Amino acid sequence: MSNVVQLQSFKSVATTGSVRSAALHLGLSPSAVSHHIKLLEQDTGLTLFQRQGRGLCLTDIGSAIMGEVDSMLESSSRLQQRITDLKDRRVNRLSISYFSSAGNRWMPELVLFLEHKHPHTGVQLSLAEGQWHESRSDIQIIITETKEPVLPPQVNSSFLLEDPYVVAVPETHELASRSEVTLAELDRLPWIDNEQGDGPCRTILFDACARAGIRVQFKHEAHTFVAALHMVSRGLGITLLPRLGIDQLPAGVVIVPLAAPEPIRYVHAISDPGHPQQDVIDDAISALHELASDDAVAR
The missing domain is CATH 3.40.190.10 (Periplasmic binding protein-like II)
Known part of the structure; x- marks a missing residue:
């Protein structure tokens, strides 16, 4: 049966869409993560990932086992934490x-x-x-x-918290000096994706875009807010994200509030x-x- 380290690499690559990003998250080398994935596919006899652009995405089979992988990792984490707690007399x-x-x-x-x-x-x-x-x-x-x-x-x-979305643009962009901007005004600009899968953040953004009458089309794909913001700083396009997602704004990037219909996510x-x-x-x-x-x- 596959070991915990292999499953951790599997989940991290599935989440980030990149062996390099997964390695950074896990504190491992990219070659180690690639080796874990290779061993996992050999052990199971299944093809778990396929190429998507420059990154990786789950195959249908990979998606089908994600729930069980999550459960095993959570159980393993609880066991390890319990052992640590007992050692610390917690x-x-x-x-x-x-x-x-x-x-x-x-x-x-x-x-x-x-x-x-x-x-x-x-x-x-x-x-x-x-x-x-x-x-x-x-x-x-x-x-x-x-x-x-x-x-x-x-x-x-x-x-x-009520967490409204904003648009990040290069500081040289014509919208950078605006006090707010509508979604309709962003329709034909190059968008940078910053989310993976169909989670609530993507749903909230897409629903607002549908209400504004625009169709979302991404020119570039990044799988984290940080990566997308750095792509904006290079002048590759714009990205929309919740304010809470901005931990540190890269140099050369300006945040502009969105006008109604404003995407908002709520945190509980x-x-x-x-x-x-x-x-x-x-x-x-x-x-x-x-x-x-x-x-x-x-x-």
Whole structure:
């Protein structure tokens, strides 16, 4: 059976669309990641990836096993975390799933806060695509299309942030000096993709474009906000992304707000009521509110 390292490489390549990006994420060499994928395909007798432009995408077979791979990696992560907790005499554990831009902005401060406030509770983090899933984590930081999403009655939902989309343009672009711009005005410009798959971020953007009467066509593909912003800095086109996704703006890039119909994503913290560590969950969500509030004020 395939080992955990091979499955980690499989998931990272599937997520980033690139062996090089996956290697950077995992702290491995590209050749090591390629070797893991090759061994995994040999062990299973399946073709898991195919070329797409300069990157890689999952085959139908690869997509079909992604759910089981996620489950195995989550189980392995929980086991390893539990072992670490016991070594550190941390008898309790709090699991938090988050999407990437929330992780970049909030997770370091949140973990630091919990380490000090609840030193005997281990914090386990996992990266997710931003949608709610039953029994995924004690706290799930998710993206929704509305401020008041319809969720099962057995969960608590705490609204954190309204996160509007903006357009990033080169500082020499004619739109760079504008106070706002409509989606219709961006119709014929070269767009840079910054998302992979059909997650909520892409759905929210595409729905807004449909309301504006424009058809999305990407000239270039980048699979992360960071990569897309750097492509903008090289003058390769424009990219649309949520404000929270801008961790550090590259030199030569200007952000312009979008006018109605403005794409907006909403960020919530989801938890189960009556949890054995409800006090830890309450403190964590309160800290998330403060972090989200600081981001909102900074805008």
